[in-house]
Amino acid sequence: MNETTAAPARHRPTRWWTILTALAVLGLASRLIGLSHPTDSGTPVFDEKHYVPQSWQVLRGGWFAGVGGIEDNPAYGLVVHPPLGKHIEAIGLAVFGDTPFGWRIMSALCAVGVILLCAAVTRRLMLAARDGATAGAGAAGAPADAAAVAAADWAGLAAGVLALCDGILFVTGRSGMLDHFQVFFVVLTVYLLLRDHAQMEARFRRVAAEGRMADSSAGPRLGYRWWRFAAGVTLGCAVAVKWSGLYYIAFFGVAVVGIDWWRRHRFGVRQPLRGTLGRDCVPAVASLVIVPAMVYILSWRTWFSSETSVFRHEAEAGNERIAGWGLDFLPDSWLNFLYYHLSVLDFHEELTNSNGHHHPWESKPWDWIASTRGLLYYSQTSDTTGDKEVVLLTGTPVIWFLAAPVLLWGLWRLAVRRDVRWAVPVVGYLAGFLPWLLNVDRQMYLFYAANLAPFIVIGLGLLLGRIATWSLRRPDAAAGAGRLTAFWLRRTGYALGGIYLVLVVAVFLFFLPIFTGMPLTHTEWQLRMWLPGWT
Incomplete structure (x- = not known):
């Protein structure tokens, strides 16, 4: 297959905004319809039983009035997560009351935000040159050609559809638990860091165009980086939901500094390491360590x-x-x-297995790679019909079964071909995966893998965007085929990607009953139990 080329053409932002609007509408419909089902006889299900009462107490404690608003309920012995997630959930309770819809609405809205952010991040990465310089309007100054913009729009659409149809993002996004709040802040951090990257590329290009790159052996000073500061705020919010946000501070911080060095090296700075250490590292620590720490402490204001x-x-x-x-x-x-x-x-x-803490639905990090071990949120069998109503957390198979190959491909592109775009899915995935390997004796569950899902989606989106440039028809081929045949021969990659996305949607709809607690006969239930770890 050959990769197509095209002459430069004007950017078409209307198409992208249409795609985002469609994804938002579908996201709202999928996350909000039937949001109040299921319940345990009108009470929360699974770990909602911890967080909903705590969020209600946050609200009743006067959080909106600026006093109180913290969990002091001793029923569970110890409140083991920071308060921000409960503060966010309390907004839904304030508007819709202590109802199933009120428990889950804020998580559902964050889930829609994650869909849009996955699409936006993937598109922005596709519009980036292999050396990491962002093309497109207002970034590096060089307009992308029509084929590049079309492929980027397609990749963003593909990532949005994948995020829309992933079982783990779907179930956690319709639950009154804390996980999707952190997912939202992590992916928002990635988006903000990409905006920072584009801005820094533009500044370096301007300095190079003005012939000032050699004015200092350390390279240019970059001024205050407000996008990176905003990323520090969202990182602090991620930690203020769950402590596992600390992993992203570490991984993203190292990645940002590494890309800063790569940028100085690529633009011909004589001493790029000195420039990075002297002009990038200290501000990076301030924005990505000190700012998150301050945000985290501020989130405890009501505790004090x-x-x-x-x-x-x-x-x-x-x-x-x-x-x-x-x-x-x-x-x-x-x-x-x-x-x-x-x-x-x-x-x-x-909270370890060796201390006697065992759960029939716990899993380990290697189970998350392809989502081979599910997690039962809810189960009810009808006494009259024998139908089962189940909410099972598991990834959509045609997405998660490809996760390892896609990420290994991305690691190769990053390490060998120096395609820094793949730093986003690779580093993001590793930040949510590797730390859990340090203590596999700990009791773990599949919802810990919710943070992995966006980076699998982004990686698949990048791959589908690359495949979109494939063509079975050579540019110099004689015009012997019919118009329709010639059209699809020129767009072989789009056709292949479209077939895959149709398959993703079909499999998601097939598994939708076990994601939402729809009644199923025993036979219908068994048809969906593809792996022994799901039962």
Whole structure:
């Protein structure tokens, strides 16, 4: 197959906005229709039973009035996640009340945001040159040709459809749990970092065009990077939902600095490492470490303001563990804050199989690679008909079965061909996967893999965008075929990608009953149990 070429043509933003609008409408319909089903006799299901009461208490505690608004309910022994996710969920409760729709609406809206962000990130990556310089309007200054824009729009559409139809993103996005809030902030961080990258490319190109690149052996100063600052804010929000957001601070921080070095090297800076260390690293630490830390602490504002918060007065009560630290110079509120965090850390470290914590639906990181072990959210069997109503968390097979090959391809493109676009899906996936391998004794579940799904989707979108340039018809071939045949011969890649997306939609619709709790006969249920790890 040959890759097609095309002459430069004017950018067509209307097509892209039409695609985004269509994805938003489909996302809202898929995430909101039937959102109130199922429930456990009108109460939350699965781990919603933890977060919905805590979110309701946040609301009742006066969060919107600026006081209280923190979990002090001792029913579960210890509140083990930061407050931001519950604060967001409380917005839905404030508008729609303590109802199933109110529990889940904010997660569903974030799920629609994830679909759009996956599409936007993939399109922006497709419009980037292999050296990492973004093409297109307002970025590097060189307009993309019609074929490149069409392929980018197609890749964005493909990623949006994949995110729309993935089972893990679908189920977690219709649940009153915390996972999709973090997914949203992680993918939003990626988008903001890409905007920062495009802006830095434009600045370097301007300096090069003005002949000022050699003015300093370290390369140019870049000014304040507001997109990166915004990424620091969203990273802080990711940590303020769940501590696993720390992994993304580490991985994204290293990746950003590495790309900063690569940019200086590529533009011919005489001492790119010196320039990176002196002019990029310190601001990067400020934006991607200090800013997230400040956002995280700010998310605990209501904990400090409430007198009934968990562990709010441990130091005043003479807690022996706190007394042994020798940190009496700190205010009691900060000592209590540290004690709370150490207690949460103890909880997570002790939640291991070797300590007797076992769950029939737990899984390990290697089970997440192809989603070979599911997670049962809800199950009910009718006493009269024998029909089953089940919500099973598992990835759409035709997406997740391709995850490992696509990411290995991306790793090869990144390491061997130096195609830095693939840093997004590869680094993003590894940030959500590798840290869990450090303690496989810990009790884990498939919903931890929700953060992996967007990067699988983005990787597949990039691959489909590349395939879109394939053509079975050579540009110099004689015009002997009919118009329709010639049309599809020129667009072989689009045809192949379209067939795959139709398959994805068909498989998603086939599995939709076990994603939403629709009644199924035993035979219908068995037809959907493709793997032993799903039962």
